[in-house]
Amino acid sequence: MRVNVSDIVKTEGAGIDVNYSGDLPGLHEFDNSVEFKPSFDFTGRIVNFGGLLKLSGKLHFEFVADCIRCLKPVETAMDIEVNEVFGEVFDPDEVDAYIYEGNVVDIEKPLIDNIILALPTKIICSEDCKGLCKNCGANLNFKNCNCDESEIVDSRMEILKDFFK
Ligand SMILES: [Zn+2]
Ligand SMILES: [Zn+2]
Structure with a gap:
């Protein structure tokens, strides 16, 4: 999901709303024990903060994974906060920043990274399975x-x- 940021890159404090609903195709290659539904929903904003672009917002996603105890497929919905930074060049003080080029920010990679970090390592259908x-x-x-x-x-x-x- 690519966002044109040419309106805000030159203006400190400027921001644009970023809303995305749909699939994140790049996610499917990561973890095939989890079946993601193509109904990702992101609502957020990109703000120019001292020359860096800060992406923040809320991401909703749903997936099906097998209970590790009884193997029954379990549907799970999650809502997570996303806070990431983009820089135009690599900055040793911002090693976690994503790099953007040509006034275009691609938010798919940070969204995928946040989902992978947030995924529970063990799915169980119920505490007393x-x-x-x-x-x-x-x-x-x-x-x-x-x-x-x-x-x-x-x-x-x-x-x-x-x-x-
Ligand atoms: Zn179970
Ligand atoms: Zn038995």
């Missing part, structure tokens, strides 16, 4: 399997028995 039985794979949220947990304990004891011989 019981997950799958490690032995037979049954979904323990819906049924109890006949696997005897003591068998698992027993096999550990066997190892200990050998250890103490």
